[in-house]
Amino acid sequence: MDISFNRVSYIYQQGTPFEHRALKDISFSLNKGEWLAIVGHTGSGKSTLLQHLNGLRQPTEGEVKVGDFHLSKKNRPKDMKQLRKHVGVVFQYPEHQLFEETVQKDLLFGPKNFGIDESEFETRVHNALAAVGLHEDVLERSPFELSGGQKRRVAIAGVLVTDPQILVLDEPTAGLDPMGQKEIMDMFYHLHQTKGRTTVSVTHDMEMAFTYADRIIVLENGQKLIEGTPHELTQQETLLQQAKLDLPERISFVNKWNQRNSSQLDETMPISELAQKISQELKEIKDQ
Amino acid sequence: MTPSFLIGQYISTGSVIHRLDPRIKLVMVFIFVFIVFFANHLYSYVLFSTFVIVVALATKIRLSYILKGIMPVGIFLLFTFFLHVVMTNEGQALLTIGPLTIYTGGVIRGIEISVRLFLLVFFTSLLTLTTPPMAITDGLEKLLSPLKKVGVPVHEFALMVSITLRFIPTLMEETDKISKAQASRGVDFRSGSLKSRAYAVVSLLIPLFISSFRRADDLALAMEARGYRGGEGRTNIRALILQKRDYVAMILYGLMILLFIFVQS
Numbered sequence: 001m002d003i004s005f006n007r008v009s010y011i012y013q014q015g016t017p018f019e020h021r022a023l024k025d026i027s028f029s030l031n032k033g034e035w036l037a038i039v040g041h042t043g044s045g046k047s048t049l050l051q052h053l054n055g056l057r058q059p060t061e062g063e064v065k066v067g068d069f070h071l072s073k074k075n076r077p078k079d080m081k082q083l084r085k086h087v088g089v090v091f092q093y094p095e096h097q098l099f100e101e102t103v104q105k106d107l108l109f110g111p112k113n114f115g116i117d118e119s120e121f122e123t124r125v126h127n128a129l130a131a132v133g134l135h136e137d138v139l140e141r142s143p144f145e146l147s148g149g150q151k152r153r154v155a156i157a158g159v160l161v162t163d164p165q166i167l168v169l170d171e172p173t174a175g176l177d178p179m180g181q182k183e184i185m186d187m188f189y190h191l192h193q194t195k196g197r198t199t200v201s202v203t204h205d206m207e208m209a210f211t212y213a214d215r216i217i218v219l220e221n222g223q224k225l226i227e228g229t230p231h232e233l234t235q236q237e238t239l240l241q242q243a244k245l246d247l248p249e250r251i252s253f254v255n256k257w258n259q260r261n262s263s264q265l266d267e268t269m270p271i272s273e274l275a276q277k278i279s280q281e282l283k284e285i286k287d288q
Numbered sequence: 289m290t291p292s293f294l295i296g297q298y299i300s301t302g303s304v305i306h307r308l309d310p311r312i313k314l315v316m317v318f319i320f321v322f323i324v325f326f327a328n329h330l331y332s333y334v335l336f337s338t339f340v341i342v343v344a345l346a347t348k349i350r351l352s353y354i355l356k357g358i359m360p361v362g363i364f365l366l367f368t369f370f371l372h373v374v375m376t377n378e379g380q381a382l383l384t385i386g387p388l389t390i391y392t393g394g395v396i397r398g399i400e401i402s403v404r405l406f407l408l409v410f411f412t413s414l415l416t417l418t419t420p421p422m423a424i425t426d427g428l429e430k431l432l433s434p435l436k437k438v439g440v441p442v443h444e445f446a447l448m449v450s451i452t453l454r455f456i457p458t459l460m461e462e463t464d465k466i467s468k469a470q471a472s473r474g475v476d477f478r479s480g481s482l483k484s485r486a487y488a489v490v491s492l493l494i495p496l497f498i499s500s501f502r503r504a505d506d507l508a509l510a511m512e513a514r515g516y517r518g519g520e521g522r523t524n525i526r527a528l529i530l531q532k533r534d535y536v537a538m539i540l541y542g543l544m545i546l547l548f549i550f551v552q553s
């Protein structure tokens with residue numbers, strides 16, 4: 001399913017003194033199978049934007065299209081459930097949504113709501129658990145007696161179990177240790193690569209956006225400041241600073257290196273190759 | 289979730305009314321509630337209305353917004369009005385509809401009661417619009433502190449109220465978040481059979497309970513870690529000290545009441 005935003009604005013609490021324009025005239029489109037990262041400082045409107053993707057919010061102005069579903073101020077799709085079945089959302093701290101007695105029951109919550117055939121339950125649960133790297137032993141345990149990391153995985157499995165076409169991730173790794181963060185993001189990346197899942201992810205972490213995304217949108221104060229591939233963004237350091245964002249360490253290093261030594265290193269090459277090139281250039285400088 | 293019901297909602301504009309001591313405002317509202325029911329002269333109503341409108345203007349909050357906020361009470365006012373119109377049998381008969389006869393006395397009493405209630409609600413909503421809930425609690429605690437001598441747990445009560453007030457927005461935010469998460473997993477809170485809706489509510493309530501317990505635990509720990517030992521000998525970070533403006537407000541208020549007594553007699 002393709003996604004497109006056409007001049008979308010969103011206003012919180014319209015018509016009160018608390019009125020707040022959280023999105024301003026946002027347009028972009030995303031093809032099936034792409035990974036889009038949305039980055040921005042806190043309060044820039046990232047979560048608000050995401051919530052339009054499965055109809056949790058309707059635009060105040062403009063139109064959102066997700067596949068055949070059209071959302072605008074007036075237009076709310078009748079089969080909202082179908083939309084939500086196709087768009088899986090992993091929220092920040094998803095473990096807060098766990099509520100059932102056993103992990104198995106919690107995983108089946110989504111499939112039951114969406115009316116998925118019961119004969120599929122077993123394979124779906126099996127696949128979802130395998131995807132997040134949990135053993136089937138947890139199925140009969142209470143989700144509340146698991147560790148923090150396990151809870152997070154169960155909650156993510158609870159979204160994957162409906163096998164959504166589009167995955168929407170709102171900082172799914174917040175509060176995890178670096179190792180756990182990488183494992184979870186790698187897992188989403190694997191789904192994206194092998195099953196061609198369209199993915200929209202929100203993050204503060206530029207490193208993460210640069211590692212996984214095909215395209216990046218930078219939000220500032222509800223406005224789209226930059227849109228481009230990671231490579232294109234490397235040339236936009238000043239604009240990024242305006243949005244209170246830094247380029248990943250490695251890229252800003254390469255940028256500075258290129259500037260100072262007027263060389264042409266490419267930041268997309270593997271880190272070992274980069275190291276070799278740099279030591280080579282260092283030697284040349286010494287020889288001169 | 290737009291708050292159509294404004295009562296209890298604080299709007300900061302930094303006006304003089306906002307900066308008045310909460311104790312003064314509480315006492316004023318309390319007295320007002322009391323004296324409004326003694327008003328029975330046209331000029332008294334004019335006096336009170338003028339007073340309330342002047343105060344409302346001084347808050348710098350848009351008048352239309354204040355009125356919109358107390359609109360829900362309007363239904364209650366209408367109901368009281370009709371009740372009085374129908375139930376009172378004084379004065380001349382105005383018209384008869386079936387078994388009901390409407391008298392002039394009824395209409396007058398209806399209008400009187402409605403105006404009193406309206407003034408009351410309006411003035412009280414000015415208190416909550418211009419005073420943060422925490423300040424109201426602090427003010428109440430100070431005003432009621434003499435009761436401590438006879439063993440009333442005023443401090444504990446005030447603490448309970450402020451914790452509750454503090455966590456209402458947090459809980460609402462939490463509810464919003466969890467209901468969004470469950471809606472994304474296909475829950476429909478609006479339609480479906482009674483059983484499926486009950487289940488939908490359970491999927492919302494259990495996470496809410498769990499997070500409330502967690503928060504309560506965290507709060508208790510944080511308070512203990514910072515040496516909280518109950519109200520004994522505890523001082524207040526926002527010490528309430530009467531300023532010049534508070535005395536001026538008291539004098540003006542006193543003059544208003546004198547004028548009222550003069551008009552009535």
Ligand SMILES: Nc1ncnc2c1ncn2[C@@H]1O[C@H](COP(=O)(O)OP(=O)(O)OP(=O)(O)O)[C@@H](O)[C@H]1O
Pocket residue numbers: 012013020022040041042043044045046047048049
């Ligand atoms: N329910 C609400 N009512 C009013 N304003 C809101 C509401 N929710 C969010 N906002 C405001 O909208 C703006 C965007 O919020 P949003 O949650 O989309 O930010 P974000 O980019 O996701 O931030 P973060 O990185 O902190 O999660 C913020 O300024 C916020 O204060």
Ligand SMILES: [Mg+2]
Pocket residue numbers: 046047048170
């Ligand atoms: Mg957010």
